[in-house]
Amino acid sequence: MANINKINGISGFQGTDVSCENVSLYGLRNYIDKVFATSTSGSSYSVQPASSSNSPFATIKNFECGNGYIFFRSGAESSWSVFNIPHFEQGNLENNSNKLVTTLFPEHFTIEGKGEFHLTSGVNDPGSGSKAWYQTMPVYKTLDSSLKCWFNGSSYVISSRVGNTSSSVLNNSFIPNAPYGDAKTSSATVEISGFTGGSANANGLYAEVGYVNGKILYRHAKTGDFYYFFSGQTWVLTDTPITVNGGACYVNGGSDVNGKLDNSGGSNGNCFDGQTANVSDGSMDPRSLATEDEDSLMSTEDKLKVLITEDDM
């Protein structure tokens, strides 16, 4: 929440790691004159008077989670009073340097054999002349602009031009930095497995999209619907970025990133009643390290045993 003081212009971002819900702009019409936000066209700002934001033709109806806004107070200065915008973080406060974005999409990543991709403010494709966001999802490109990474509605795609699938590769994922077939990602990954029944859709590969509480935030690669993060005490799997508050469906893990998610007692979370799952390093299949004769692993994350010595040569 943000208590908005008696100043004319305010900038800010909707959503914190504690909570986020969309907040009606019309409900704040007595305090706010006009709101500005970036259009996905990338070439203009959408401007919306709060007093008409209940119109079917309004371009901005709510302060929406994960969006930035500028707005100005309504009425004469003498009439201004302090008011609250739930889940809003003001972006023009003194001494605010500890307030940073936990991104839900990566800022940059490298795909093996393709190159390093960077988040953009929209497409800048010399072929089409277009400069815009695409499918209301972030668009990425290499520094030399030779390759773009964009969402086609069901998968991220790497190709030379946004919207053109010629010579493209897909990762069948909601996030851009999941592996593209055999082409590996530079991003950290984990694999979650073992959920059953209605919880099975939380199984699968998770890839790094940001940081929270000093550790990597992982997001379910295929759907983007689940987040695995460190709460400060334990690792947590949740369906609500990036919190267990507000009716989130979640299950607690341990103090290490790899380990067990355990709600077998049905009491440490919501929705995952009676469920357990395992979290493992997503870069390798642990079974590949097992010997033929026993289940013990030849290597661990902390220690690599030398299997062939000089004497054996």
Place this chain on the structure above:
Amino acid sequence: MALITTSKSLGWYGVHGSDDCEPMSLHEHFGTYNSSGSFQIGKSGLSETEAKLISIWTMLPTGSAWPWNLNMEQKYRNHPISSLRELVKQHDEMKCGQMYWITWTGNKDLNIPGFVPTALGVDMGRISD
């Protein structure tokens, strides 16, 4: 890094990551003028003509919108009156934890590490300590 490719961009400066957030000096990055009035190229390598196509706006804590651009640098960076020099100094860096809106009409991409652009309908993240 984020690449600013569009002519309008509104976003938050400062990302949680493996490195600490550091403020970015705009005149050091995009250029300024010396006391003789000569353009001093910035770390970005943009020419004077290119750098003149950038305006980076902020909302000051007082509630007033304020720009940084080369015109401000040219007029006020080395002004003999100290109070006028403050006009450019009150907003000449991107600070962690602040919102900025950028107007850029050049053809190249602006590289601004740590800037998270936003757009209507795109859920880019959450603010956290």
